[in-house]
Amino acid sequence: MARRRRGQPKGRGRPLRRGSLLAALRLWARRFAILAMVLIAGSLIAIDRIESPVTRELRSGVADLFAPLIEAVSAPFHAAAEWFEAFESNATVRERNAELQREIERLRLALQEMPPLQKENQRLRALANAGRRIEGRHLTATVVSDTGGPYVRSLLVRAGSVDGIRRGMAVINADGFIGRIVEIGRNASRVLLVTDLNSRIPVRLEASGLRALLTGTNGRRMRLTYVPPNVSVSVGALIVTSGHGGVLPPGIPVGRVDSVGRDSILVRPLVNWNRLTFVRIIDYRTPGLVEDLPDDIRRREVGRRAETP
Amino acid sequence: MSEPIQRAVDRAVRRSFPMATAAVASLAGMIAVPAPDYNQIAPAFTLIAVYCWSVWRPDLLPLPGVFLIGLFEDLLRGLPLGLTALLLLAAAGFVQSQRSFVFGRSFTLFWLVFGLLTIVWMAIEWMAMSILLGQLLNPDAAVFRYLLTFGLLPVGAAMLLFVQRSGMQNV
Numbered sequence: 001m002a003r004r005r006r007g008q009p010k011g012r013g014r015p016l017r018r019g020s021l022l023a024a025l026r027l028w029a030r031r032f033a034i035l036a037m038v039l040i041a042g043s044l045i046a047i048d049r050i051e052s053p054v055t056r057e058l059r060s061g062v063a064d065l066f067a068p069l070i071e072a073v074s075a076p077f078h079a080a081a082e083w084f085e086a087f088e089s090n091a092t093v094r095e096r097n098a099e100l101q102r103e104i105e106r107l108r109l110a111l112q113e114m115p116p117l118q119k120e121n122q123r124l125r126a127l128a129n130a131g132r133r134i135e136g137r138h139l140t141a142t143v144v145s146d147t148g149g150p151y152v153r154s155l156l157v158r159a160g161s162v163d164g165i166r167r168g169m170a171v172i173n174a175d176g177f178i179g180r181i182v183e184i185g186r187n188a189s190r191v192l193l194v195t196d197l198n199s200r201i202p203v204r205l206e207a208s209g210l211r212a213l214l215t216g217t218n219g220r221r222m223r224l225t226y227v228p229p230n231v232s233v234s235v236g237a238l239i240v241t242s243g244h245g246g247v248l249p250p251g252i253p254v255g256r257v258d259s260v261g262r263d264s265i266l267v268r269p270l271v272n273w274n275r276l277t278f279v280r281i282i283d284y285r286t287p288g289l290v291e292d293l294p295d296d297i298r299r300r301e302v303g304r305r306a307e308t309p
Numbered sequence: 310m311s312e313p314i315q316r317a318v319d320r321a322v323r324r325s326f327p328m329a330t331a332a333v334a335s336l337a338g339m340i341a342v343p344a345p346d347y348n349q350i351a352p353a354f355t356l357i358a359v360y361c362w363s364v365w366r367p368d369l370l371p372l373p374g375v376f377l378i379g380l381f382e383d384l385l386r387g388l389p390l391g392l393t394a395l396l397l398l399a400a401a402g403f404v405q406s407q408r409s410f411v412f413g414r415s416f417t418l419f420w421l422v423f424g425l426l427t428i429v430w431m432a433i434e435w436m437a438m439s440i441l442l443g444q445l446l447n448p449d450a451a452v453f454r455y456l457l458t459f460g461l462l463p464v465g466a467a468m469l470l471f472v473q474r475s476g477m478q479n480v
Contacts, residue, residue: 033373034372034398034402037373037376038398041391041398044390044391045392045395045441047390048391049389049441058390059384059387062384063384073336073337073340074341077341077343145340146341146347147348147385148348148387149338149349149351149388150349150450150451150454151434151435151442152387152388156385183387197444217447218446218447274343
């Protein structure tokens with residue numbers, strides 16, 4: 001071994017040393033890159049926790065960019081699901097037909113009762129000196145994707161700032177309340193579902209008018225909180241939005257009480273999450289709220305209010 | 310375009326297949342499949358792609374690229390920004406450093422190691438989300454997601470192997 005080394009031409013060891021130095025440098029660069037990426041990821045998690053507008057903008061931008069692509073790729077799956085649904089058995093169709101006939105009868109009866117109820121409502125509103133009911137502007141949007149996974153319950157919908165979508169708007173369908181807009185891109189927005197752990201909706205029990213807060217659990221059911229301890233809540237009771245705070249329209253059905261336990265009241269949502277193709281976004285604004293005004297006017301208004309003794 | 314340039318472009322495109330398939334896998338996990346609760350238990354396709362390429366062609370799956378795919382997934386899924394990026398980075402880094410243990414061995418071992426990696430990956434994800442959301446989350450959906458991801462590895466690996474054999478010869 002020693003003889004072989006002696007036999008090597010002069011300078012032969014230099015490139016070897018340079019090579020090993022390069023390899024060592026590469027290894028250190030790789031380690032440094034990994035450390036840098038870990039630090040970046042940690043910082044991003046921390047920045048995201050404080051709901052920085054930068055990360056919100058970034059999310060909206062990426063959603064905007066990829067929503068059309070995900071929508072296009074998802075289209076065949078939706079078509080396949082519709083195709084399978086078309087293959088219902090005769091018995092199922094007959095059963096559904098009977099069910100629909102019953103529903104028509106029930107609605108006809110309800111329709112007969114409508115005009116007197118409408119008149120009574122108008123009379124009572126006039127007596128109570130209540131203003132005109134605020135009708136929100138509605139917009140229909142397609143569902144692009146359920147992106148959340150096991151820990152986040154959210155949807156991407158194809159409507160954004162160009163359609164006049166704003167944060168906090170209520171999202172519903174024929175069954176009831178779905179969630180509210182939390183991120184807005186130009187052409188796509190994210191909806192935080194009512195079942196998400198971060199969702200808090202002011203609600204009331206339709207029958208008793210009792211107000212409470214509905215919180216998501218990330219599971220199939222939601223939890224009714226801030227219910228006074230001596231109040232009895234029955235299973236099957238309908239929960240609707242209370243409109244408290246002026247952000248969500250009042251009276252939208254959200255769910256039905258599923259179980260009443262010692263520590264918690266659980267509510268099952270009315271919406272069938274597996275059949276969400278279209279949603280309706282409601283632009284509901286309570287007049288008189290400072291937040292409804294355009295930014296420059298709002299600033300002036302807030303200034304004026306601050307000046308008022 | 311001259312032939313050497315054409316060849317260089319062709320080679321570059323072929324060499325980008327691992328990153329491209331990992332990005333496609335990431336998007337595939339977000340497709341709205343109208344099946345009951347699918348979105349909650351959708352398999353971690355990205356992890357399958359990252360694992361396979363980390364074992365077969367780590368030279369074509371740079372860690373910064375894996376990190377970016379993780380960031381992209383966090384942004385689009387609405388997850389805490391940086392979490393999936395960090396988890397994918399850790400998974401790819403670990404597999405690339407230990408690949409000699411599974412490379413060239415039986416598929417059963419390849420699958421079992423993936424099973425162990427996925428358990429650790431999903432347990433850390435569950436713990437991190439529990440900490441970030443401030444409460445112990447129900448792990449049911451994560452367990453089903455794990456089973457689905459583990460079960461789909463042979464299908465994913467077969468597809469990626471097809472890509473490798475048909476489009477990545479001599480690159």
